[in-house]
Amino acid sequence: MTPVRAPSAVREFEAAARARLLPAHYDYFAGGAGEEITVRANEAAFARLALLPRVLRGTGKLQTGVTLPGGRAAMPVLVAPTAFHRLAHPEGERATARAAAAAETVMVVSMAATVAVEDVAAAAPGGTLWFQLYIQPDLAFTEAIVRRAEAAGCTALVVTVDSPARGRRDRDQHNGFDDLPDGMCCENLRDGDRVRPIVMSPEISWRHVDLLRRMTELPVVLKGVTHPDDARLALDHGVAAVWVSNHGGRQLDTVPAAVDLLPEVVAAVGGAVPVLLDGGIRRGTDVVKAMALGASAVAVGRPVIWGLAADGERGVARVLGLLHDEVEHALTLLGVASVHDLRPGLVRPC
Ligand SMILES: Cc1cc2nc3c(=O)[nH]c(=O)nc-3n(C[C@H](O)[C@H](O)[C@H](O)COP(=O)(O)O)c2cc1C
Numbered sequence: 001m002t003p004v005r006a007p008s009a010v011r012e013f014e015a016a017a018r019a020r021l022l023p024a025h026y027d028y029f030a031g032g033a034g035e036e037i038t039v040r041a042n043e044a045a046f047a048r049l050a051l052l053p054r055v056l057r058g059t060g061k062l063q064t065g066v067t068l069p070g071g072r073a074a075m076p077v078l079v080a081p082t083a084f085h086r087l088a089h090p091e092g093e094r095a096t097a098r099a100a101a102a103a104e105t106v107m108v109v110s111m112a113a114t115v116a117v118e119d120v121a122a123a124a125p126g127g128t129l130w131f132q133l134y135i136q137p138d139l140a141f142t143e144a145i146v147r148r149a150e151a152a153g154c155t156a157l158v159v160t161v162d163s164p165a166r167g168r169r170d171r172d173q174h175n176g177f178d179d180l181p182d183g184m185c186c187e188n189l190r191d192g193d194r195v196r197p198i199v200m201s202p203e204i205s206w207r208h209v210d211l212l213r214r215m216t217e218l219p220v221v222l223k224g225v226t227h228p229d230d231a232r233l234a235l236d237h238g239v240a241a242v243w244v245s246n247h248g249g250r251q252l253d254t255v256p257a258a259v260d261l262l263p264e265v266v267a268a269v270g271g272a273v274p275v276l277l278d279g280g281i282r283r284g285t286d287v288v289k290a291m292a293l294g295a296s297a298v299a300v301g302r303p304v305i306w307g308l309a310a311d312g313e314r315g316v317a318r319v320l321g322l323l324h325d326e327v328e329h330a331l332t333l334l335g336v337a338s339v340h341d342l343r344p345g346l347v348r349p350c
């Protein structure tokens, strides 16, 4: 009998995850807005970028660690905030946090997590957690959530700004997926003995970013920036990092691929703060391409979900381990010793 081999590439985890998930839950995780043009574009854009190696550089020991406003990570791949991990695995965000801590990378805990941020932190002592926030129009409630994130030990706030409304996701509408199963809720939205809904409000503006900055000492990272003018405004409003993202193609369909937007945002930021990027990263080569184009670090959303659904904490650990190994391998073959030495000249359109 042919032995069943463990997935040896991130993409293989998706098939393993799909086999375990309810179809409607798989669709929620995999899908995107509208025609899913942006979902596909994110990955396709990396395939259109070629790497141009240097030779005989004697690189020796490799350096993959990065220092970011919310702390240090041993690898330049962070865990992007994604909702509802308990749909993927009974341990949910606890399992993800343990794997991220073991990989010595940052986990960004979603405001829509199905495990409370305090319990995520307790599951992975020593891990680095950031907290993702949709600013709620009820500012007193927003402040209460911020205080919980601070008290749980989160070291940065990631404010998602690409969601003044929920994305229109055809797969979810088709599947009638509009509620969580009994016994599951957005635990960070508890308010006394009720759970509030997450409000995605078109009223949120730069004024709210200023209010938030006054509310907390934590560094504020703005996630979902795509326009270079907004990157410049973000600097004016004192953010600690800019995160280029189209929400994995789940909000406005037909936004360009995230990596195609990166160079203009990097130019606009001009080195003032780190620039992060997510969307379509599936290989170590994708990571080095994004960093060569100016990202200080990247994040992965769906790959972590696939690892979690496939094999819980072990699956997430394997996904992060594969990406780390692939980054090191790509650096070696590129003739680059450190992720900090990646430069645009190593990447060409093809
Ligand atoms: C299932 C799922 C849930 C998500 N939930 C959130 C969320 O709660 N908050 C947020 O800011 N972004 C959320 N995102 C967007 C991710 O943070 C990230 O931008 C995106 O997944 C990156 O693309 P990738 O999946 O191709 O790596 C979610 C993405 C997915 C796939």
Ligand SMILES: CCCCCCCCCCCCCCC(=O)C(=O)O
Pocket (backbone or CB within 6 Å): 028, 083, 112, 172, 177, 178, 179, 180, 198, 247, 250
């Ligand atoms: C679309 C699924 C609905 C499940 C019911 C729960 C309703 C809460 C809505 C919270 C939205 C969380 C957003 C997560 C996210 O950013 C994303 O899916 O992308």
